[in-house]
Amino acid sequence: MATADTAGMNTSLRIALISETFPPEINGVANTLSHLTDGLRTRGHRVQLVRPRQNADPRGAQDDLLLIRGWPLPGYPGLQWGQSSLHKLLRSWRIQRPDVIYIATEGPLGLSALRAAGRLRIPVVSGFHTNFQQYSRHYGFNLLTRALTAYLRWFHNRTRMTLVPSASQLIALQRRGFERLQMLSRGVDSALFHPTKRSDDLRRSWGLDDQSIAVLHVGRLAAEKNLGLLCSSFRALQQTYPQRQLKLIVVGDGPQRASLQQQMPDAIFCGLQRGEELAAHYASGDLFVFPSLSETFGNVVLEALASGLGVVAFDQAAAAQHIRHGHNGALALDQDEQSFIEASLWLLAEPENLRRVRLNARRDAARQSWGAIVELFEQHLNAALLPPVELPAGRTQP
Incomplete structure (x- = not known):
């Protein structure tokens, strides 16, 4: 008692x-x-x-x-x-x-x-x-x-x-x-998920240099995660910014992994990651693309923000609570896939967009203990x- x-x-x-x-x-x-x-x-x-x-x-x-x-x-x-x-x-x-x-x-x-x-x-x-x-x-x-x-x-x-x-x-x-x-x-554990965990060695293993853009997704690779939009958003980024070196990095596993690898053969699939390795994968990215519409919250959104990434997500759950569009991330209208793609494109439209968003993302997420x-x-x-x-x-x- x-x-x-x-x-x-x-x-x-x-x-x-x-x-x-x-x-x-x-x-x-x-x-x-x-x-x-x-x-x-x-x-x-x-x-x-x-x-x-x-x-x-x-x-x-x-x-x-x-x-x-x-x-x-x-x-x-x-x-x-x-x-x-x-x-x-x-x-x-x-x-x-x-x-x-x-x-x-x-x-x-x-x-x-x-x-x-x-x-x-x-x-x-x-x-x-x-x-x-x-x-x-x-x-x-x-x-x-x-x-x-x-x-x-x-x-x-x-x-x-x-x-x-x-x-x-x-x-x-x-x-x-x-x-x-x-x-x-x-x-969020803002000491674990931190921009200082960025790894040049890991980025080189992905074939990226300092000027390249790692478009990251972390989560279970399953039907309810709306991963078709992940693929179409990345293709839109490639088509809109052909001069930029972009690479899709997928962290996680699940029943749709094989299908995604067929759709995106140039993407890098890192499998499940834990602890410090997961933190390094987050911090070594630049954009975080989260197209799920089925989340009650979405812990990965806070982890990505704490890692200093430019996050694009639908205006619901964790993203609705912790992201202000244009300040510390990019929000899409709920259920609107075109709005999601446009939010992704906005992050790379001007260098200042991504720089400002990433700085504010870390600062705001660090308060969520x-x-x-x-x-x-x-x-x-x-x-x-x-x-x-x-x-x-x-x-x-x-």
Whole structure:
């Protein structure tokens, strides 16, 4: 149960965090949860992580880690669904009862955690990390979109609150009947992602010199990332500025990699990168092209800004929150591909455009620390411990 810490200032919570993905898996959800978990522990909280077992996990019980059997996620090699584990969770939480539960994913594991929490009357906060209802359209399951949206609404409306990472996401979910939404943005490690990580050796390996332009994309190479626009934007840059030496650099992996390599045979595909190597790839670029329309946030946008790149993205999620068009990046009108291409071209139209944008990008992104995000997360978890509020119709918040 919650106890006062040694300084007598804060309350130390016992928190259970449930997720079907976590490092060393590489994706925005895993990255975010790693920072939140580390930050909560640094602030004196006890965090039990509940997730599917990964290949690298040691055998045997571990403190603050409850491993569940996982099943491969179709279309996403290396990622898993967590098996429904109601009885295992009930046993664990009856022995060591959490003060509050945070559910980051809505799969079978998340659903069983929601049910276990309901039986034990433990308050639950949920996070809306992934637009799965949009993903279904990209994988040929259009008929499931409405049903999946209804399930997600049912799931999240049974928690004390749902945390969303961007204002655009909050508005979209409100319009679909999601209740009790609160903002929890994302931070960036501005010491890791820094312009000083630029590597001349890496750029030479790409065949570039100081005057060349590396057009960078970092992310999962999958259908929902709108990568056809990445290709058409790069071709437009080549056609408009034939005198410039441009090279497309793609960092990441996924089911569309082979198709992209066929479409863009001159591009350099660097595969998955982590840590310092990832930071060097960012900083060694010049433009960052991010055509995705399915993001709840888009951590890579902040990482690119912190690395001092000229970022072009649609005016939504992280880009809408952190980019001012013409000041620290270039924004395209939502859903307008021609506007996206024009925003990309603007960055190279005049040397001053890119120089100014890159300088301001680094300066602004450096202010977005994870420390402030973790503190707000802590406040939301504490708020969930308060008694439910009576609603006018006689209902109460769950």
